[in-house]
Amino acid sequence: MKKSSLEDVAKALGVSKTLVSMVLNGKATQYGISKKTEERVWKMVEEMGFKPNATARKLRTGKSNVLGLIVADISNPFYAKIARSVEDAANKKGYHMLICSSDENPKREADLISILADQHQVDGLIVSSTLDDPQMFDKLTLQKTPFLLLDREFASGLFPSVTVDNRKGAEMLVQHLLDKGVNNIGLITLSPSHLSTLKDRITGYKDALKKNKIELKDALLREVSFENLREDIIKEVDFLLSAPHKVRAIFALNNLVALYALEAIHHKGLKIPQDVALVSFDDIELFRFTSPPITAISQPLEQLGEHAMEMLFGLMNNKDKEGVENGTSTNGHRVVLPVELMVRNSCG
Amino acid sequence: MKKSSLEDVAKALGVSKTLVSMVLNGKATQYGISKKTEERVWKMVEEMGFKPNATARKLRTGKSNVLGLIVADISNPFYAKIARSVEDAANKKGYHMLICSSDENPKREADLISILADQHQVDGLIVSSTLDDPQMFDKLTLQKTPFLLLDREFASGLFPSVTVDNRKGAEMLVQHLLDKGVNNIGLITLSPSHLSTLKDRITGYKDALKKNKIELKDALLREVSFENLREDIIKEVDFLLSAPHKVRAIFALNNLVALYALEAIHHKGLKIPQDVALVSFDDIELFRFTSPPITAISQPLEQLGEHAMEMLFGLMNNKDKEGVENGTSTNGHRVVLPVELMVRNSCG
DNA sequence: AACAAAATCTAAACCGGTTTTGTTTACTTT
DNA sequence: AAAGTAAACAAAACCGGTTTAGATTTTGTT
Numbered sequence: 001m002k003k004s005s006l007e008d009v010a011k012a013l014g015v016s017k018t019l020v021s022m023v024l025n026g027k028a029t030q031y032g033i034s035k036k037t038e039e040r041v042w043k044m045v046e047e048m049g050f051k052p053n054a055t056a057r058k059l060r061t062g063k064s065n066v067l068g069l070i071v072a073d074i075s076n077p078f079y080a081k082i083a084r085s086v087e088d089a090a091n092k093k094g095y096h097m098l099i100c101s102s103d104e105n106p107k108r109e110a111d112l113i114s115i116l117a118d119q120h121q122v123d124g125l126i127v128s129s130t131l132d133d134p135q136m137f138d139k140l141t142l143q144k145t146p147f148l149l150l151d152r153e154f155a156s157g158l159f160p161s162v163t164v165d166n167r168k169g170a171e172m173l174v175q176h177l178l179d180k181g182v183n184n185i186g187l188i189t190l191s192p193s194h195l196s197t198l199k200d201r202i203t204g205y206k207d208a209l210k211k212n213k214i215e216l217k218d219a220l221l222r223e224v225s226f227e228n229l230r231e232d233i234i235k236e237v238d239f240l241l242s243a244p245h246k247v248r249a250i251f252a253l254n255n256l257v258a259l260y261a262l263e264a265i266h267h268k269g270l271k272i273p274q275d276v277a278l279v280s281f282d283d284i285e286l287f288r289f290t291s292p293p294i295t296a297i298s299q300p301l302e303q304l305g306e307h308a309m310e311m312l313f314g315l316m317n318n319k320d321k322e323g324v325e326n327g328t329s330t331n332g333h334r335v336v337l338p339v340e341l342m343v344r345n346s347c348g
Numbered sequence: 349m350k351k352s353s354l355e356d357v358a359k360a361l362g363v364s365k366t367l368v369s370m371v372l373n374g375k376a377t378q379y380g381i382s383k384k385t386e387e388r389v390w391k392m393v394e395e396m397g398f399k400p401n402a403t404a405r406k407l408r409t410g411k412s413n414v415l416g417l418i419v420a421d422i423s424n425p426f427y428a429k430i431a432r433s434v435e436d437a438a439n440k441k442g443y444h445m446l447i448c449s450s451d452e453n454p455k456r457e458a459d460l461i462s463i464l465a466d467q468h469q470v471d472g473l474i475v476s477s478t479l480d481d482p483q484m485f486d487k488l489t490l491q492k493t494p495f496l497l498l499d500r501e502f503a504s505g506l507f508p509s510v511t512v513d514n515r516k517g518a519e520m521l522v523q524h525l526l527d528k529g530v531n532n533i534g535l536i537t538l539s540p541s542h543l544s545t546l547k548d549r550i551t552g553y554k555d556a557l558k559k560n561k562i563e564l565k566d567a568l569l570r571e572v573s574f575e576n577l578r579e580d581i582i583k584e585v586d587f588l589l590s591a592p593h594k595v596r597a598i599f600a601l602n603n604l605v606a607l608y609a610l611e612a613i614h615h616k617g618l619k620i621p622q623d624v625a626l627v628s629f630d631d632i633e634l635f636r637f638t639s640p641p642i643t644a645i646s647q648p649l650e651q652l653g654e655h656a657m658e659m660l661f662g663l664m665n666n667k668d669k670e671g672v673e674n675g676t677s678t679n680g681h682r683v684v685l686p687v688e689l690m691v692r693n694s695c696g
Numbered sequence: 697a698a699c700a701a702a703a704t705c706t707a708a709a710c711c712g713g714t715t716t717t718g719t720t721t722a723c724t725t726t
Numbered sequence: 727a728a729a730g731t732a733a734a735c736a737a738a739a740c741c742g743g744t745t746t747a748g749a750t751t752t753t754g755t756t
Contacts, residue, residue: 005711055406057714059742059743060740080422080423080425081423087422087449115444116444118399119401121402286634289634289639364706373744380705404741404742404744405744407711408742409743700753701752701753701755704752705749706749712741717736719735719736719737720735721732721733722733723730725731726728
């Protein structure tokens with residue numbers, strides 16, 4: 001049983017495929033097709049179970065109703081949740097998602113962008129980029145591929161983006177620790193260290209210290225590598241908790257770091273928050289269930305998805321009009337969403 | 349800056365697009381194209397940054413290098429991990445994934461299957477199905493769309509599938525409880541109750557009781573609805589823990605149920621495992637971090653993905669040969685992977 | 697130098713839709 | 727009754743590749 005084509009339907013009715021196509025696209029009236037014929041078409045389409053071939057349609061019209069999403073790792077609950085919210089928002093408009101994981105590998109991400117944009121030519125692209133160099137996105141801009149940076153952006157601020165207030169969030173977290181009387185705070189970030197999220201969080205950390213007139217000790221800012229997370233974190237937790245630093249709190253810059261830090265602390269037989277406090281940027285469900293539950297910055301993941309889609313559709317629709325309108329580029333559109341401090345019991 | 353096409357490249361070189369196409373597909377030698385010409389083509393392709401249009405290619409060849417994956421919810425860590433392992437296996441063969449969430453909604457899933465198979469015509473489809481009726485899959489079989497059931501299968505066993513030994517896993521879990529001296533065990537399953545995974549796990553529960561000559565009390569098998577999980581679970585946990593049943597352990601049939609049950613138990617001010625034991629089918633990272641860590645059945649998620657891809661590729665390759673070969677249908681291929689009991693501290 | 701064979705490359709059809717342009721037929725209008 | 731005008735539909739071009747069926751050039755042979 002082969003699938004039936006437009007032509008099959010047309011032949012079965014003794015009409016042209018033009019006519020069938022017009023009916024299916026709701027242009028029957030516009031092209032003066034009689035009500036009677038239109039009904040015959042619909043009936044036959046139903047009867048033969050005809051479904052238009054999206055590939056053929058895409059080739060002619062340039063529209064596939066497929067969007068690309070590139071994240072570091074779809075199995076990380078943070079991105080999984082984002083993906084879901086993006087998917088839901090996309091579905092509402094009749095779109096589906098090609099989802100890819102870059103594994104924080106710039107080469108891989110560049111390849112994925114090219115595959116999705118140049119080869120598959122998705123209608124739009126959402127990237128939580130691990131790239132250092134914005135040239136891929138300059139290229140997308142030139143090619144007029146509608147795209148959007150999600151969660152992470154570039155320093156230039158030249159591209160459309162939907163992000164979260166990382167700087168403010170980090171400051172809130174550190175301020176919370178200071179309010180609890182903890183002021184010797186180690187920070188664990190991770191490579192690739194050029195990511196805007198990480199840089200902004202570190203800035204937030206410094207902001208808080210400065211506002212409270214606390215001296216910044218560079219030795220307390222530790223960086224672990226994404227490829228060697230677990231071991232590196234064990235090492236750094238050890239470093240921070242031993243003399244001479246004897247830190248009283250650890251600020252994990254994302255949920256993965258927090259998780260491994262938690263393990264490392266437990267493994268050393270230390271108690272949270274008695275021996276050391278632990279806070280995390282990125283709240284994940286897990287943190288409500290750990291012992292103790294971990295204080296973290298919660299990001300509005302559903303809103304990230306919704307805003308991203310809204311903006312991306314804006315870009316997609318403006319694509320044609322661009323240049324015809326005025327000089328106001330659709331670039332430069334940026335949304336920064338507020339975050340929330342979830343106070344739990346990991347800070348005493 | 350518009351993307352360049354095959355024809356652009358051909359014109360720039362003063363050759364036919366046939367030739368360029370052949371070179372790009374590695375058929376230069378086969379079609380007797382001179383080494384010199386071939387090199388000129390590669391150079392120009394590189395220079396012009398030509399990337400073949402996957403849509404046009406798909407229309408002619410029928411191959412898109414895109415696979416579909418339908419799961420209940422990509423934000424559920426269980427499916428997120430599966431998606432990732434499937435993605436990795438697919439990538440290795442040059443494929444990418446269209447990922448959709450059905451939300452355990454049969455209508456939605458049927459729509460998604462049709463969109464992916466009939467409209468987008470993905471090269472292959474992997475479904476963790478929430479459907480009760482196998483007719484959609486009969487249709488796919490007739491249409492010769494290569495597909496595979498993942499995690500959940502149908503009673504008939506007629507479709508290719510990669511699953512996990514749910515029955516045995518549940519039995520192991522219950523046996524573990526019995527070994528610990530806990531023998532009044534409540535079970536919480538969820539709707540839709542026709543899912544093979546849930547049914548098999550319930551059978552496993554019964555197997556264990558039977559082997560240990562323990563009377564099965566139907567009242568201890570509780571079902572909560574997917575749409576109303578949290579509240580239903582609070583209610584059922586309450587029911588099981590109160591007179592007259594006063595259950596000593598709760599067997600949560602998946603990770604979501606376990607999570608909410610854990611919350612409900614904590615909320616009642618009860619201690620695990622002193623007051624009640626808790627075990628879960630589906631191990632998720634979170635269970636290592638809860639207090640206490642939860643004993644669970646761990647499923648080999650990476651292997652699920654790998655086996656799924658291997659089988660799907662087998663089906664995709666046999667598609668053409670089918671009928672030419674012999675009567676041995678590729679249907680009926682089924683893989684059942686073993687599970688592992690992760691003993692932690694939630695059973696005393 | 698003539699002709700077959702081999703080597704190299706091209707024109708055109710095709711995939712299945714959408715869109716542009718063209719053609720019938722019936723109906724007015726004068 | 728001839729000309730003009732809608733109304734209703736169809737033919738053909740197009741999207742950008744791949745593939746089939748030729749076409750042309752080069753080489754080899756006598």
